[in-house]
Amino acid sequence: MEKIGVAVRLRPPSNADLTKANYWKVVDNTISLCSPLGTPVSGQAFTFDYVFGTEVGTRAIYDLHARGVISSALHGFNGTIFAYGQTSSGKTYTMRGSKTELGLIGLSVHDVFKHIQKMKVREYLIRVSYMEIYNEDINDLLAPQNRKLQVHENLEKGIFVAGLREEIVSSPSQVFELLEFGEAHRHVGQTNMNIYSSRSHTIFRMVIESKDKNELLTGACSSDAVRVSVLNLVDLAGSERVAKTGAGGVRLKEGTHINKSLMTLGNVIKKLSDGAARQGGHIPYRDSKLTRILQPALGGNAKTAIICTIAPDEIHIDETRGTLLFASRAKRVTTCAQVNEIITDAALLKRQQKEIEDLRRKLKGSQSDISEQEILRLRKDLLRYELEKERLELELQEERRAQMERDQRIKEQELRIENLSSLVITSAFDDALNKENGKHLENRQFQNNALITVRRERQLSPLNFELLSEKSSEKCLIGSRRELDFEGMSNFENIADEDLWATMNDGLPVTDPEFLFSTPNRWASSVGSTKGRASSSVIGVLMSSKAKIQQYKGQLEEVQKENSELRAQLKDSTTFEAELHSALMELKDEFWIIKNSTKAMDDFRNILNDAKLGFSSLCSELRLEEKQIESGFVKATRLTNTHMRSLSNRIFELEAELSKVRVEKVELQTHCQIYSEQIQRLTENFTKEGSASCTKAPSRSPGAGQELGFPFVSVENDACMNSAEAFGQINGIHKPGEELHFKHQLDSKVLEMGAEPCSMQKDRNICVSDDSWLRRKRNKGDSVDECFTSAMQDRNAVSADVLMCTKADDKSDFNKLECMTQMFLMSQEHIRALEKQLSNANLERERFRTMLQEQLSRHEKSMAAMKLQKRRFAQELKSIMEAIAIQDNFVTSICLGIQGFDNKQGQFKCQSILGEVPIQ
Numbered sequence: 001m002e003k004i005g006v007a008v009r010l011r012p013p014s015n016a017d018l019t020k021a022n023y024w025k026v027v028d029n030t031i032s033l034c035s036p037l038g039t040p041v042s043g044q045a046f047t048f049d050y051v052f053g054t055e056v057g058t059r060a061i062y063d064l065h066a067r068g069v070i071s072s073a074l075h076g077f078n079g080t081i082f083a084y085g086q087t088s089s090g091k092t093y094t095m096r097g098s099k100t101e102l103g104l105i106g107l108s109v110h111d112v113f114k115h116i117q118k119m120k121v122r123e124y125l126i127r128v129s130y131m132e133i134y135n136e137d138i139n140d141l142l143a144p145q146n147r148k149l150q151v152h153e154n155l156e157k158g159i160f161v162a163g164l165r166e167e168i169v170s171s172p173s174q175v176f177e178l179l180e181f182g183e184a185h186r187h188v189g190q191t192n193m194n195i196y197s198s199r200s201h202t203i204f205r206m207v208i209e210s211k212d213k214n215e216l217l218t219g220a221c222s223s224d225a226v227r228v229s230v231l232n233l234v235d236l237a238g239s240e241r242v243a244k245t246g247a248g249g250v251r252l253k254e255g256t257h258i259n260k261s262l263m264t265l266g267n268v269i270k271k272l273s274d275g276a277a278r279q280g281g282h283i284p285y286r287d288s289k290l291t292r293i294l295q296p297a298l299g300g301n302a303k304t305a306i307i308c309t310i311a312p313d314e315i316h317i318d319e320t321r322g323t324l325l326f327a328s329r330a331k332r333v334t335t336c337a338q339v340n341e342i343i344t345d346a347a348l349l350k351r352q353q354k355e356i357e358d359l360r361r362k363l364k365g366s367q368s369d370i371s372e373q374e375i376l377r378l379r380k381d382l383l384r385y386e387l388e389k390e391r392l393e394l395e396l397q398e399e400r401r402a403q404m405e406r407d408q409r410i411k412e413q414e415l416r417i418e419n420l421s422s423l424v425i426t427s428a429f430d431d432a433l434n435k436e437n438g439k440h441l442e443n444r445q446f447q448n449n450a451l452i453t454v455r456r457e458r459q460l461s462p463l464n465f466e467l468l469s470e471k472s473s474e475k476c477l478i479g480s481r482r483e484l485d486f487e488g489m490s491n492f493e494n495i496a497d498e499d500l501w502a503t504m505n506d507g508l509p510v511t512d513p514e515f516l517f518s519t520p521n522r523w524a525s526s527v528g529s530t531k532g533r534a535s536s537s538v539i540g541v542l543m544s545s546k547a548k549i550q551q552y553k554g555q556l557e558e559v560q561k562e563n564s565e566l567r568a569q570l571k572d573s574t575t576f577e578a579e580l581h582s583a584l585m586e587l588k589d590e591f592w593i594i595k596n597s598t599k600a601m602d603d604f605r606n607i608l609n610d611a612k613l614g615f616s617s618l619c620s621e622l623r624l625e626e627k628q629i630e631s632g633f634v635k636a637t638r639l640t641n642t643h644m645r646s647l648s649n650r651i652f653e654l655e656a657e658l659s660k661v662r663v664e665k666v667e668l669q670t671h672c673q674i675y676s677e678q679i680q681r682l683t684e685n686f687t688k689e690g691s692a693s694c695t696k697a698p699s700r701s702p703g704a705g706q707e708l709g710f711p712f713v714s715v716e717n718d719a720c721m722n723s724a725e726a727f728g729q730i731n732g733i734h735k736p737g738e739e740l741h742f743k744h745q746l747d748s749k750v751l752e753m754g755a756e757p758c759s760m761q762k763d764r765n766i767c768v769s770d771d772s773w774l775r776r777k778r779n780k781g782d783s784v785d786e787c788f789t790s791a792m793q794d795r796n797a798v799s800a801d802v803l804m805c806t807k808a809d810d811k812s813d814f815n816k817l818e819c820m821t822q823m824f825l826m827s828q829e830h831i832r833a834l835e836k837q838l839s840n841a842n843l844e845r846e847r848f849r850t851m852l853q854e855q856l857s858r859h860e861k862s863m864a865a866m867k868l869q870k871r872r873f874a875q876e877l878k879s880i881m882e883a884i885a886i887q888d889n890f891v892t893s894i895c896l897g898i899q900g901f902d903n904k905q906g907q908f909k910c911q912s913i914l915g916e917v918p919i920q
């Protein structure tokens with residue numbers, strides 16, 4: 001048990017001139033009111049743990065007064081620090097601080113984290129929450145949407161605010177951020193006394209959890225218990241007087257709530273200080289949310305420090321005195337703080353084992369050290385623990401059994417209620433008994449249409465009834481009607497209403513109602529024997545009662561009949577209900593089936609949609625591919641066409657050339673013909689003239705060659721003449737002038753002859769090959785060759801003859817002939833080259849033609865295949881689209897069918913592609 005620490009803090013005066021007024025003087029830890037002259041006012045001195053004057057800073061207050069609570073909290077004790085005082089006395093300044101000075105909350109936060117950093121052997125988890133009590137509503141300042149939270153209490157958590165947000169923090173800065181956030185949502189307002197007056201009580205809470213870190217490392221089994229302590233840092237709203245604050249409207253309402261809760265706090269403190277808690281007195285914690293939340297701090301498991309702030313100004317003397325009185329009372333309040341450890345069974349066992357081990361070790365080490373008494377004591381302790389454990393277990397079992405019984409009873413009650421509820425009872429007797437003075441039962445109303453469930457609130461077993469009989473006093477035979485159970489009264493003789501019983505009983509000590517009703521004479525005699533007050537009037541009453549009973553009997557029979565009818569109805573209705581129930585179940589089953597099928601349909605529809613998407617993407621891909629192929633094909637076709645065109649052009653060119661060559665060939669043939677004829681004639685001439693010149697004297701016939709009308713003739717003639725001249729010269733027959741002339745003529749003829757083959761060669765050069773033509777050409781060539789060869793031979797022979805006769809000055813003729821022969825050979829070669837070229841061109845043309853045809857057939861094939869594929873895809877797509885459309889219609893019809901029951905027409909309708917159609 002320890003007392004709450006109480007300190008008083010004096011804030012600087014708002015009015016510096018204290019000379020003319022009473023003032024508060026601080027000496028050590030005492031504060032006393034002094035008159036303006038400085039003399040203490042009697043009975044106005046208060047001593048506390050600390051009294052801090054205006055010069056003392058918050059840091060010093062923290063060090064002296066608050067630090068202990070914080071370090072206790074770090075060691076597992078709950079701790080609470082709160083500031084109490086009138087408005088504007090400096091509570092917020094003390095708790096939250098100012099721009100220049102940290103408050104107790106800030107200093108505590110720093111200290112907590114400093115301590116955690118220092119404590120290497122334990123690990124900590126800090127959670128913070130921040131709440132305000134505004135107009136008796138608890139609001140979460142860290143989650144402003146959480147308003148009007150409730151205070152709960154349970155064994156595990158104690159008193160707690162349900163739904164309060166807790167943030168885990170690991171540094172002071174995080175805490176300050178949260179504080180700032182909370183502060184922004186706190187209720188503050190301006191009053192005449194404080195421009196920034198707290199309109200709510202705020203509680204900043206840190207939950208400090210810690211655990212031994214080294215246990216695992218050292219293997220020590222000291223404890224794996226977790227210490228959980230709660231540190232509350234409370235800034236209360238200040239008590240205020242409306243006259244001073246000038247509060248109205250909202251402020252007034254706030255002020256009222258503030259004052260009310262502070263008054264409750266005062267009451268609680270007063271009661272606690274009076275020792276009411278120790279004496280089992282009532283402490284009104286529940287009168288306000290503030291005291292309820294601070295309950296553990298004020299009278300429970302917590303170390304608490306209060307700072308009462310006061311204003312020194314004389315105008316506040318009354319409030320200050322009130323605060324000091326509060327502080328004085330609080331000083332007397334004691335709390336019982338203890339370390340809050342959550343110990344697991346394993347930890348407990350470990351701890352005990354460790355204790356035993358320690359003892360054993362001690363026992364072994366030095367027997368003398370441990371006295372027998374100590375061992376005994378420890379054993380006793382152990383035994384006590386075990387007994388306590390067993391007791392607790394038994395209690396637990398007992399509690400469980402009781403709980404089970406309670407559960408059982410609750411179940412039975414529920415069952416009974418259910419049974420009773422299901423019964424449809426129209427109680428004939430209820431009405432009868434409710435009627436005053438035994439009125440007739442005919443007014444009873446039965447509800448035929450509705451099933452009326454009557455809960456029997458009262459039950460009386462036959463045993464109760466006996467008790468009732470026993471309980472009946474001499475004066476009273478009347479059992480309370482309220483205690484009667486109609487089930488226990490199966491015949492009418494056992495039933496009577498209060499009035500009837502009263503009439504019959506009339507204060508007589510009749511204890512057996514059976515007796516009373518069945519044997520009136522006996523009853524009369526018994527009455528007479530006991531009290532002597534029997535009279536005939538009573539018997540008369542009895543008789544009339546019996547008549548009434550008879551009447552009731554009749555009515556009862558009616559009622560019973562009616563009852564049985566109702567029972568039958570009930571049975572019917574029960575059967576109907578059962579049928580309805582089974583129909584309902586079937587409907588439910590159907591509903592689920594439909595729901596499931598709808599789901600399956602949805603799934604199927606989704607699958608179909610996916611497939612549709614897949615197909616459409618595939619189709620688009622195919623279309624793209626098709627386009628690409630088409631464009632490739634078009635390109636290839638264009639290229640082929642170009643090739644074909646160029647080839648055709650080339651063929652046309654070649655054909656044109658060929659036809660030209662053919663024409664030329666014809667011309668050449670003609671020329672060759674002429675040429676060969678001329679050579680032939682020339683040769684003949686040579687032969688004729690040569691032999692004639694050899695046998696006869698040459699005659700001068702210069703125009704003989706011209707007669708033939710051909711140039712060669714003159715040449716031949718010239719040659720003949722030349723030979724003849726040579727012959728004449730040799731023989732000396734003709735004149736030298738004539739011979740020279742003849743010679744010139746011969747030379748010119750030879751030149752002409754040379755020019756002609758040249759032109760012929762030219763013609764041959766431009767010839768092109770043609771098979772047949774070439775063949776003919778070759779033949780012609782051969783024949784020309786032959787002609788040439790024979791001509792050469794002849795010529796050679798002639799030349800030899802001439803050489804023999806003349807000097808070698810006619811060699812040029814032979815050279816010319818040789819040259820002609822060579823040219824002829826060359827022309828032949830050229831013709832062969834042309835032939836080759838032509839055949840190559842033909843081959844190339846054929847190759848191109850084949851290639852083109854192959855390419856064309858290939859393209860045609862691929863085009864056909866593509867068209868086929870396209871057709872197939874289009875067909876597939878069409879069938880898929882049709883299937884989807886069918887499914888869609890089907891699903892839509894089912895969905896519409898499910899929802900679209902047309903009440904008017906009594907049929908389902910579905911929306912199809914044909915419009916709304918009824919489903920049969």
Ligand SMILES: Nc1ncnc2c1ncn2[C@@H]1O[C@H](COP(=O)(O)OP(=O)(O)OP(=O)(O)O)[C@@H](O)[C@H]1O
Nearest residue numbers: 011012087088089090091092093194197198237238
């Ligand atoms: N010890 C102090 N030193 C300097 N200024 C102080 C001191 N205490 C209070 N003040 C100043 O007095 C004014 C009122 O203080 P504060 O708001 O803390 O009062 P309060 O008790 O919280 O009032 P309320 O109950 O209305 O919220 C503030 O401007 C504050 O700065």
